[in-house]
Amino acid sequence: MQLGTFGAILRFAMELESQAAAFYEAAVQGVLADLFQEMARGSGKRLNRLERARREGVAEMILESIEGLDSSSYQMDLTADADTGQRLQQALALEEMTSLFYRDAAAKMPIQEIVRLFQQLADENMQRQGELAELQAS
Amino acid sequence: MLEYGTIKNYVGGQWLASQSDENLEIHNPASAAVIAQVPLSTDEEANQAVTVAKETFQEWRETPPLVRARYMFRLKALMEEHFEDLAQIIVKEHGKIIDEARGEVRRAIENVEAAAGIPSLMMGYNAEDIAVGIDEECVVQPAGVFCCIAPFNFPSMVPFWFLPYAVACGNTYIVKPSELCPLSQNRLFELLDEVDFPAGVVNLVNGDRRAVDTLLTHPDMVGVSFVGSTPVGKHIYATAAAHGKRAQCQAGAKNCLVVMSDTMLDRTVPNILTSAFGTAGQRCLAGALVLAVGEVYEPLKAQLVEAASRIKVGDGLDETVQMGPVVSRRSLERIVGYIEKGLEQGAELILDGRGIQVESCPDGYFIGPTIFDKVSAEMVIAREEIFGPVLGIIPVADLDEAISIIHDLPYGNAASIFTASGKSARQFKYQVDCGNIGVNIGIAAPIATFPFSGMKDSFFGDLHGQGRDAISFFTERKVIISRWF
Numbered sequence: 038m039q040l041g042t043f044g045a046i047l048r049f050a051m052e053l054e055s056q057a058a059a060f061y062e063a064a065v066q067g068v069l070a071d072l073f074q075e076m077a078r079g080s081g082k083r084l085n086r087l088e089r090a091r092r093e094g095v096a097e098m099i100l101e102s103i104e105g106l107d108s109s110s111y112q113m114d115l116t117a118d119a120d121t122g123q124r125l126q127q128a129l130a131l132e133e134m135t136s137l138f139y140r141d142a143a144a145k146m147p148i149q150e151i152v153r154l155f156q157q158l159a160d161e162n163m164q165r166q167g168e169l170a171e172l173q174a175s
Numbered sequence: 176m177l178e179y180g181t182i183k184n185y186v187g188g189q190w191l192a193s194q195s196d197e198n199l200e201i202h203n204p205a206s207a208a209v210i211a212q213v214p215l216s217t218d219e220e221a222n223q224a225v226t227v228a229k230e231t232f233q234e235w236r237e238t239p240p241l242v243r244a245r246y247m248f249r250l251k252a253l254m255e256e257h258f259e260d261l262a263q264i265i266v267k268e269h270g271k272i273i274d275e276a277r278g279e280v281r282r283a284i285e286n287v288e289a290a291a292g293i294p295s296l297m298m299g300y301n302a303e304d305i306a307v308g309i310d311e312e313c314v315v316q317p318a319g320v321f322c323c324i325a326p327f328n329f330p331s332m333v334p335f336w337f338l339p340y341a342v343a344c345g346n347t348y349i350v351k352p353s354e355l356c357p358l359s360q361n362r363l364f365e366l367l368d369e370v371d372f373p374a375g376v377v378n379l380v381n382g383d384r385r386a387v388d389t390l391l392t393h394p395d396m397v398g399v400s401f402v403g404s405t406p407v408g409k410h411i412y413a414t415a416a417a418h419g420k421r422a423q424c425q426a427g428a429k430n431c432l433v434v435m436s437d438t439m440l441d442r443t444v445p446n447i448l449t450s451a452f453g454t455a456g457q458r459c460l461a462g463a464l465v466l467a468v469g470e471v472y473e474p475l476k477a478q479l480v481e482a483a484s485r486i487k488v489g490d491g492l493d494e495t496v497q498m499g500p501v502v503s504r505r506s507l508e509r510i511v512g513y514i515e516k517g518l519e520q521g522a523e524l525i526l527d528g529r530g531i532q533v534e535s536c537p538d539g540y541f542i543g544p545t546i547f548d549k550v551s552a553e554m555v556i557a558r559e560e561i562f563g564p565v566l567g568i569i570p571v572a573d574l575d576e577a578i579s580i581i582h583d584l585p586y587g588n589a590a591s592i593f594t595a596s597g598k599s600a601r602q603f604k605y606q607v608d609c610g611n612i613g614v615n616i617g618i619a620a621p622i623a624t625f626p627f628s629g630m631k632d633s634f635f636g637d638l639h640g641q642g643r644d645a646i647s648f649f650t651e652r653k654v655i656i657s658r659w660f
Binding site: 091 | 255258274281497
């Protein structure tokens with residue numbers, strides 16, 4: 038689906054965070070438990086930040102078509118794999134894809150407050166990727 | 176079965192079915208479906224609301240401001256909790272897109288937040304020893320019963336330019352919503368009921384001109400806040416004055432957007448589009464005329480048409496849509512009538528929004544973005560408020576000519592300039608006789624802590640809605656000079 042408005046982009050971002058939270062919650066097991074629990078909690082907080090942004094970031098609506106952003110570019114299967122290593126791979130891919138979405142969306146978003154938020158979220162995704170990679174290495 | 180049934184009045188803390196046998200149908204403008212009925216309340220019902228509000232006034236004014244502020248905090252919390260519901264109701268009754276509706280709810284909440292500062296906002300002042308042993312003080316007191324006559328275009332926000340301040344100041348209040356879009360206030364009054372104000376502090380009376388005149392002329396009514404068209408605003412102002420009421424009447428507009436040749440066009444065009452076509456042009460801050468200065472005229476025109484033709488029109492609840500329908504079939508016909516008038520008078524239609532088809536909503540009141548070129552200042556489409564998504568372009572030689580066109584209009588609501596020159600911007604904000612000025616801002620909408628201004632035929636009164644003006648409007652200042660023997 039084309040994400041051509043402020044509302045459509047925010048809704049998709051919120052769906053991504055909901056899916057991420059659900060994935061991490063479902064995958065809380067074994068050595069991943071602590072980190073994934075933290076990730077799930079983090080995704081929940083990010084979802085709340087996006088909801089606040091949707092409610093509060095519309096003081097200046099810009100009625101200009103946003104083009105070149107499609108939700109189909111940011112999809113992945115988030116059924117938690119039984120294998121720990123695979124789950125970790127899934128998490129890394131999820132963080133990378135989500136980070137990419139926020140960077141792409143920030144580049145097209147005409148509202149400065151939301152650009153800043155998306156950049157922060159993308160940076161957090163990178164940080165989360167780092168934590169996951171660290172766990173993988175250990 | 177209607178989605179919202181027949182709505183009721185809220186008087187004295189109770190939901191009351193109107194005894195009137197006259198009802199109007201409320202349509203969803205995207206589908207033309209009837210979603211509710213609104214009663215045209217009787218004189219007795221309007222009078223009863225004033226009586227109840229008057230009876231409650233004494234108790235409410237004695238409630239400490241800090242306590243009254245806590246009611247505002249509770250109201251804010253409830254509005255946040257039901258934010259999405261409130262936004263969706265706006266879309267269903269008005270047609271604007273969901274993002275715009277969310278923005279409207281946010282603006283309504285901001286006024287509640289601002290009014291929660293009432294313990295500080297209502298402070299008076301004093302001076303000791305104005306003569307030896309004599310002190311003087313000015314106290315600020317609530318004045319009594321006030322009412323608001325609301326328009327259809329911001330059914331949630333506009334009454335909240337007034338109600339939170341009036342009530343926080345210690346007055347009691349009556350809202351008469353637009354009979355075209357009464358559902359938002361109906362829902363907000365459900366929340367006000369949940370806030371649990373003392374019965375009679377806030378009241379809702381549905382109806383039309385009859386209810387307005389009854390409220391306006393009631394001996395116990397202290398003042399009225401109105402937002403709507405200029406002819407009705409003049410009527411309200413004159414009637415209020417004739418009956419000794421205070422009044423603030425925000426009326427029509429024909430807002431000009433001046434584009435200088437030094438502007439950043441890529442930043443300017445989206446702002447103009449939002450100003451002209453946001454809320455399908457149905458707002459008193461909508462840009463209606465672009466005054467293109469010098470050589471910017473041709474590239475600006477081309478970019479505006481190109482970008483406006485890509486705006487997606489449809490049901491406002493669909494988040495991919497960028498512009499919704501206009502509020503009613505009558506409104507649609509009126510706008511089309513203006514387009515025909517423009518053609519008759521020789522303007523060139525370079526983007527025609529008439530006859531637009533929205534597949535999923537074949538019966539909706541849709542009209543697409545419409546742009547006229549070669550508009551001259553004396554044409555009807557350049558002088559009258561169309562209140563729809565119709566933008567006229569007038570080429571002008573310089574800023575002086577642009578300002579002269581603005582000053583020749585009867586209205587003085589808003590005007591904006593797009594420029595990279597501080598000198599041009601200063602000249603514009605210094606000289607232009609409009610209440611709300613934008614510098615590289617397409618919609619110069621004041622936030623809650625500033626007055627929503629307006630001049631000439633766009634405003635009748637002296638104190639505006641919102642900000643410090645609101646506190647002054649809803650209060651008396653009493654001066655006490657004292658000496659103790």
